[in-house]
Amino acid sequence: MLLKIEDLAVQVEGKQVLKDIDLCIKEGETHVLLGPNGGGKSTLFMSILGFPNYKITNGNIIFKGEDITNLTTTERVQKGIGVSFQTPPAIRGVSVENLLRLIENKDIEKELSPKMQNLCTKLKFNQDFLKRDVNLGFSGGEVKRSEILQLLAQKPEFVMFDEPDSGVDIENVELIAEEINELLEKNTKPKQRTRSGLLITHLGYILNYVNADIAHVLLDGEIACSGNPEEIIQDVKTEGFRGCVECAECISKSC
Numbered sequence: 688m689l690l691k692i693e694d695l696a697v698q699v700e701g702k703q704v705l706k707d708i709d710l711c712i713k714e715g716e717t718h719v720l721l722g723p724n725g726g727g728k729s730t731l732f733m734s735i736l737g738f739p740n741y742k743i744t745n746g747n748i749i750f751k752g753e754d755i756t757n758l759t760t761t762e763r764v765q766k767g768i769g770v771s772f773q774t775p776p777a778i779r780g781v782s783v784e785n786l787l788r789l790i791e792n793k794d795i796e797k798e799l800s801p802k803m804q805n806l807c808t809k810l811k812f813n814q815d816f817l818k819r820d821v822n823l824g825f826s827g828g829e830v831k832r833s834e835i836l837q838l839l840a841q842k843p844e845f846v847m848f849d850e851p852d853s854g855v856d857i858e859n860v861e862l863i864a865e866e867i868n869e870l871l872e873k874n875t876k877p878k879q880r881t882r883s884g885l886l887i888t889h890l891g892y893i894l895n896y897v898n899a900d901i902a903h904v905l906l907d908g909e910i911a912c913s914g915n916p917e918e919i920i921q922d923v924k925t926e927g928f929r930g931c932v933e934c935a936e937c938i939s940k941s942c
């Protein structure tokens with residue numbers, strides 16, 4: 688098991704946002720988090736990442752067999768957790784290229800590898816663009832592509848994507864999905880995959896391009912049901928999030 692979340696409860700600013708969260712993600716699996724606005728999806732992401740404002744009041748987060756519940760965000764990232772934020776902050780004074788050099792080589796003076804340079808070209812980042820400050824004045828699509836590029840340099844074993852399909856045009860969704868598939872080793876057989884992913888998507892649009900194994904509906908801070916992504920999305924479309932919980936295909940837990 689790559690990630691195991693047991694009976695997790697989380698408070699934000701004194702408000703109980705998540706409770707009774709059990710989630711198990713095996714090596715090579717891709718899971719999807721669905722749910723209405725305010726259901727707790729971003730809170731779960733931030734709690735897995737270990738942001739200090741997200742106070743764990745109960746439960747554990749186990750990553751690669753190790754209890755990481757009390758580790759800092761930096762320690763979790765070093766252990767192999769990566770994230771693509773929906774609206775990441777701009778970093779004044781740090782160019783995209785220098786950030787990539789730091790992630791890839793831990794050395795700002797060292798050139799990017801030819802593989803990384805090819806990925807920059809593939810993701811439509813030319814030399815001028817690489818000189819720009821990270822996320823400063825970037826369009827929605829540029830922000831997402833830049834986040835993916837950073838993940839491709841980091842190569843985490845567990846990757847979380849916060850709405851990779853929101854605010855992005857069709858060509859960019861296809862491009863982003865191609866790289867998500869590359870990161871999650873979708874071109875290899877399921878049993879040979881080592882990396883796992885967790886995607887937040889409101890409408891499931893990205894799932895037209897990225898195959899997921901299990902979907903979870905997060906409702907009022909609890910995982911209300913888990914099951915086959917296509918069936919759950921279909922139920923959400925016809926019954927809404929609350930109606931979908933009644934669906935016959937749903938299983939109660941992923942662990």
Ligand SMILES: Nc1ncnc2c1ncn2[C@@H]1O[C@H](COP(=O)(O)OP(=O)(O)OP(=O)(O)O)[C@@H](O)[C@H]1O
Pocket residue numbers: 699700702704722723724725726727728729730731
């Ligand atoms: N810093 C905060 N202070 C107070 N309440 C917060 C804070 N952050 C989140 N919440 C509350 O926690 C609940 C869950 O929010 P969260 O952002 O996790 O939901 P979400 O499922 O990601 O929503 P969306 O789909 O709209 O992005 C909401 O009621 C929200 O108001």
